[in-house]
Amino acid sequence: MKSSTQHERLRPIQGRHNALVKELRQAFARGELTSDGHVAIEGLRIVDEAIRSGLRFRAVFFSSSAQGKAGYLLPQIGAHVETVLLLDKVFASAVPTEAPQGIAALVRWRGSSLDDLLALAQAAPLVAVVGVQDPGNLGTIMRSAEAFGAAGLLLGEGTVSPFNPKVVRASAGSVFRLPVVRVKLEQTLDQLRANNIRLIATSSHKGTRLDEAKLVPPLAIFIGNEGAGLPRAVLSHMDEMVVIPHSSSVESLNAGVAASIVLYEAARQRTPKIGK
DSSP: OHHHHHHHTOEEEOOTTOHHHHHHHHHHHHTSOOTTSEEEEESHHHHHHHHHTTOOEEEEEEEGGGGGGHHHHHHHHOTTSEEEEEOHHHHHHHSSOSSOOSEEEEEEOOOOOHHHHHHHTTTSOEEEEOSOOOHHHHHHHHHHHHHTTOOEEEEOTTOOOTTSHHHHHHHTTHHHHSOEEEOOHHHHHHHHHHTTOEEEEEESSSSEEGGGSOOOSSEEEEEOBTTTBSOHHHHTTOSEEEEOOOOTTSOOOOHHHHHHHHHHHHHHHHSGGGGO
C-alpha cells in the first residue's frame, strides 16, 4: 500500500516542452543556477548526497524505467516537493548524460558570502581557484577541500561554473556542503590582505618545498589554470611559492592532484595525527 501511495505522487508529464522540464533542461545546458536559485542534479548517488546535505528540493524527476526507485527516495524528500514521471525519451532529452539513471532534481543552492569565508579562514585554509576550466579538476578540488577540512573555495574569473553538472558529479556531493563563493579576484586579494591571510601559490619548478612550507591558517592556497598556471598579476601578490617535489620527467601535476596534496599537508600540519 505504501509503495502504491508513493507512486501516486508522481505526476505524469508526456511532453518535452512542459515548463518544468524545460527549466531542468536549460539548467543542465547552461551549468548555472536557475533564476530562482536552484541547481540541476542527476543520478541516484548525487540526489542521495543532496538529501544527506539537507538541501531543499523544488522538484524530482523520474523516468518511466526508473520509477521503481521512487519508493526509496520519496519518503526522504518530503510530501511538499513536486514529483514528476517522464517518458524515457523525454527524460533523456532533459539531462546531459548519454546513459541516464532516470533520476534528476532541482535543489535549492545554499549560498555563502565572502565575509563568511574570511571568518572561517582564521581556523582553516581557503582554496582560491583561478582559471581552472576542467570540470573534473574543480570537482576533485572541492572533494579534497572538504576531506581535508578547508574553510571553502574562492572561484576567480575564468573558472568553470560550480553548477556545471560534471563539476557536481566529480565533487561527489562536496559542492553541496563546502562554502563556495565566486569572486572578482583583484578586489578579493585586497580583502584577504586586510584580514591578515597569507597568500601562497603552487609552482611546478621553484619555491619552498612542500614539506618545509608553513601551511597553518590564516592562509589562502592559490591553484591556477591546468596549462598556464596563475596569471602573473596574481603571482605578484603571493607571499610564498610552494613546490611539490616530483620526477623531472613530469612537466607538472594535474591541478586537482596538486591541490589535494597541498591540502593534505596543510591538514597534517594542523592535526599531525592525520598522517599516522
